[in-house]
Structure formats: C-alpha cells, structure tokens
Amino acid sequence: MTIKEIVTEVKAKYPEINNVYFVGCGASQSDLYTAKYFLVRNAKRLRTDLITANEFNFDPPSDLGEKSIVITCSLGGTTPETVAASKMAREKGAPVICLTNAPESPLAQNADYPIIHGFHESYSAKMQKLTKCLQLAAEILEQYEGYEDYEDMMKGVEKIYGVIDAAIPYAKPLAEKFARENKDERVIYVMGSGPSQQVAYTFSSFILMEMQWVDSASFSAGEFFHGPFELVEKGKPFMLLMNDGNTRPMDVRALEFLNRFDAKVTVVDAKDYGLGNEIPASVKDYFNPILLDGVLRVYGEAIAEARKHPLTQRRYMWKLNY
Amino acid sequence: MTIKEIVTEVKAKYPEINNVYFVGCGASQSDLYTAKYFLVRNAKRLRTDLITANEFNFDPPSDLGEKSIVITCSLGGTTPETVAASKMAREKGAPVICLTNAPESPLAQNADYPIIHGFHESYSAKMQKLTKCLQLAAEILEQYEGYEDYEDMMKGVEKIYGVIDAAIPYAKPLAEKFARENKDERVIYVMGSGPSQQVAYTFSSFILMEMQWVDSASFSAGEFFHGPFELVEKGKPFMLLMNDGNTRPMDVRALEFLNRFDAKVTVVDAKDYGLGNEIPASVKDYFNPILLDGVLRVYGEAIAEARKHPLTQRRYMWKLNY
Secondary structure (H helix, E strand, O other): OOHHHHHHHHHHHOOOOOEEEEEEOOHHHHOOHHHHHHHHHHOOOOEEEEEEHHHHHHOOOOOOOOOEEEEEEOOOOOOHHHHHHHHHHHHOOOOEEEEEOOOOOHHHHOOOEEEEOOOOOOHHHHOHHHHHHHHHHHHHHHHHOOOOOHHHHHHHHHHHHHHHHHHHHHHHHHHHHHHHHHOOOOEEEEEEOHHHHHHHHHHHHHHHHHHHOOEEEEEEOOHHHHOHHHHOOOOOEEEEEEOOOOOHHHHHHHHHHHHHOOOEEEEEEHHHHOHHHHOOOOOHHHHHHHHHHHHHHHHHHHHHHHOOOOOOOOOOOOOOOO | OOHHHHHHHHHHHOOOOOEEEEEEOOHHHHOOHHHHHHHHHHOOOOEEEEEEHHHHHHOOOOOOOOOEEEEEEOOOOOOHHHHHHHHHHHHOOOOEEEEEOOOOOHHHHOOOEEEEOOOOOOHHHHOHHHHHHHHHHHHHHHHHOOOOOHHHHHHHHHHHHHHHHHHHHHHHHHHHHHHHHHOOOOEEEEEEOHHHHHHHHHHHHHHHHHHHOOEEEEEEOOHHHHOHHHHOOOOOEEEEEEOOOOOHHHHHHHHHHHHHOOOEEEEEEHHHHOHHHHOOOOOHHHHHHHHHHHHHHHHHHHHHHHOOOOOOOOOOOOOOOO
C-alpha cells in the first residue's frame, strides 16, 4: 500500500483521530522529530508528541486508544521497546503504522500498516525513513484537516533524494577536513535549530557517543546562549548545523559567537547544497534535517576512518543482554 | 489574581482555546517541561508543546492566535527572546501568562497575566516556578476540559514545598560526597526519565556547563540504552535521577547497567525523600521533577564550593552583548 492508501484506509476506519504519537528509540526516535515538528507547526486540531518507546510504554498518554494514530520506527524492526509500544498501542485500539527496513521483522508483524523504507542502497536511501515519516505526517494532516502546502510537500518528497545524492561528493572533502581536525578531540558539541535540532542529537548521541565512544552533547542553537555557550573558548570543538529556513538567524547568531571566540567550528550548511533551488519554499524548512542528516553520514564515516574505529564497533550492543 | 482567577478570566474571554504553548529559554524553558508533560499525558483536546523562545519567535506554530494560551517564563523577567515571544504572541491575539520573580520586569509588563513566584527565600521557594506552572496547566485543563485528579493536584501543590525543605538536610551530606568524588572530573553525564528528563537537562546544561564550565550532556534514561551507554566504563561519572513514579523501571534499568560496569554513579532518588508519603498517588509523577530539581540545588552548591568556582561566575553572560 502507498502512504496515501494507508492513511485513506485509516481514515475510513478511524474517522475521529485526535492524536498522532511518534514512538521510537535512539536514531529511530530522532528520525521522527521532523514529522512531529511539522505537525506542531501546521496542524490546527491534531495533537502530537514524540516519545521514546519505554516512556510511552510505562507512562502512556491517558487518551491513547481509538482516537490515536501511533507511528513507530525501527530500522531493523527488532528494537524490543518499540515492538512492545506497537503491541500496547494496538491493544488499546490505536491504529499503528510502522517504518522499518525489515518487512518480516517483529515490528512489521506488530503494526497494522508497515511502511518499508530503503537504507543500504545509497546515502539518499538512508534518508527514506525521515522522508517517508514526513510524507506520512503531511498525508495525515491533509486527509484529517486539509494542508494547503500538500502538493509542495509531495514535490519536496520527490526532489530531496536527488539533492542528497548530489551533495555527497561535495561533502566528502569537508567531512575529511572535519575528521582530520577532530579525530583526537575528547569532547565535541553539536548544535542545530528548528526541525534540525534532533539531527544534532543523532550525530552527537549515535555517531559520536555510541559509534565512536567520544564524549559529546547536543542542544538547540537557541538554548546555546542560555548556558552551554559558557564552555566556548579558543579551540573548543563545535559542529554547527545551519538550516536554509526560518530558524537560520539562530544558527547565524551561534556561528558569529563561536567565531568571535575562536572555537574550532565545523559548519554543515543546507544552503551550501542548494536545498532552496530544488524544494518549494513553502515546505523547505522540513527538508533541512533530511539533507543535513544525509550529509552527516559522510562526516560519520570520515571520523570513523580517521579514528580507526569502525562505526559498527560496540562495547555492549549486540554483545550482551541488558 | 490567583492562578484560578487568571484562568477563569482567560476562559471567559477566550472560550475556544486549542493550544497551550510553553515558551522560555535555558533553565526557565526547562522548568516548563513538567507542565507540558502533564498536558501531553492528561489532555484529550488541548494541543501543547514546549518551545525555546527564539524558535517560537522565528518559526511560530501556524495557528498561534486567539485560540492559543502562551505561557512564558523568565526568573528575572528580562530574557530578550522570551520578552519578544510574549510581545509577538500578544500581537497575534493570544492571551499571555508569564511566570517571573520580577513583577516590574519587561516580561511582566508584556504579559496579560503575570504570575509572580518566589525564589531566593528558600530551596522550596526556588521550586515555585515549576510548581506554579504545573498548577496553571492543571487549572487550564480543569476549566477547559475537566481533570479528574484536580483536587489531588492542588493537594500536591500544597505539600511539595514541605517535602523539599524536609529533604535538604538529608541531601547535604550526599551532595558533598558527590562534590568530593566529582570535583576533578572533566565530563559528567546526567540522566532522568519521564517528567524528570528536563531536570537532568537543567543540571547538565546550567549547573555543570554554564555555571561550572564542566563538559556534560543529559539524556533520557530510555534513550541511554540506544547509544550513550556505549560510553560506560569503569569510573565514568554519571548522575542518575530516579523517579518515584511510572517511569521508575527505566531508571532502575539504567542503574543496574551503570553498576554492572562500575561507572561512578551518583543517584538522586525521589523515593529517598518520601515523596509518596505526602503527595497523592494519582499525581505523584508530576512532583518528582520538582523535588529532584530542588534537591539538586544543593548538589550544585556543593560542587561549586568543592571546585572553588562560584555558581555566579561567567565568561560571557552579563559581561558583553551577543
């Protein structure tokens, strides 16, 4: 079934949806943020939140049930907390739509509507998860409330993969420079704003902490000036994600401060990759995190190579039960 | 005006509210999280989100206006981004309720309904900001939708200050132990779950990063197992906030893992301070962050003293324009 067909069927069966809950863990939680951000900004009636799976399991919203669409996500479809969340949501009567790369997985088997996304084929395929989730949110909004920029959003969904793949060759030398300059750093901070804040969280928590065992933190470029900026001094490593969109002034302000005090700044800017030339202006904001997250895969690979620490190396995950 | 009188008047003037937006910066953003968490869990119709002020200013929700209550917060009432958010929200026709310690401040002057909270009088006074915001959210829910545990919530609001002040003498030696053991650490991680996740963010971002210039990060105890736990090794400093509530199993799981691999763990546990003996079970969850944040002030003072770095010392804030 297409995403449009899925939402059409859900609407026929559940005409009175009040809530759209996005539920996942780790990077597959973070990848749902753009869609949640989109609904907060554009819905007039639909309630929404993004909740890490075990928090959803242990403390679910009181009205979770037939008036809630639950969207779960797990790349391999085996994340136990997310599978449990899908089961629990269905038991309470909510239609569950999952995003996964694994059609036969426990997650797919415990969802009413699995959406299978690519991943390994290319850099843009890795971004199908985020893109299909955003498309799903836009489809839900269009069918339940109406969404005036729906056609533009669908154009953006078509165009974004080409923008990402075109960006990769340009990103590679910049990523290698980042890796050379930061491979021996003990702590690296990552910042983003608006819909891209969770892309910073993904790079910090999963590329740096999880896959490189490098101390890191991420925060909103807006929050930076209310605390973390006190850490800035000459040579302090910061990665700044810059949007081509509404919250760009927040990114620019952070960049000016970091440069003013000679921090070691790595900028990854959606504007450098021509996002605005391809994606309609009305929906451009929501494609920033998709482009930036795609480009950051190259940065992750580059620092892993420079540190001689494969992205697949783990201390605990896949090795023991916890 | 009392909080009840404020919401009664808002309801009379704006009977058709769809949204409750919480807006602030830094610790005054974080302090609004419990109320937002409460509305996500308990409202059936009211939409809600917590947005850092400049993100709200540069990318406001499309339906911000007469159907939105905007709740802003700033201790001193001068935070420029939050004052700008209050002005913008009022220009769009939304009633603005602010929480501040400063009745004559720009924030108070740019809000329709200022709620003045204490701060300097005692440890519990420092928690009036969080408590009054939670009370405000419960009052809004009661008046617009009805809230079955409203009476219990008001009992909790009465009791929590006593619980905090009673906890402080017990917390002091534990805080001094934390300070002794961690004063020379270069990176300290802080974790919490459910309504207390942003208390971890507050301690990490504002006590450690901002006020102590110590590298730090915070995350949900649920997310811990999907990335950051790969950083755990013998002696790695982690502070774990434990709730006496629904998400406690997430905290317990994190504690077991940290102990299993000999991390340097500091536990701050709401159960140790008898939260459940004083606060009605139906609303106990939402008072965990208030108790924990109150107790953590003692931890902040202790590590500042041990590090001979006053909590008021800054590199940039209050010193220059940025």
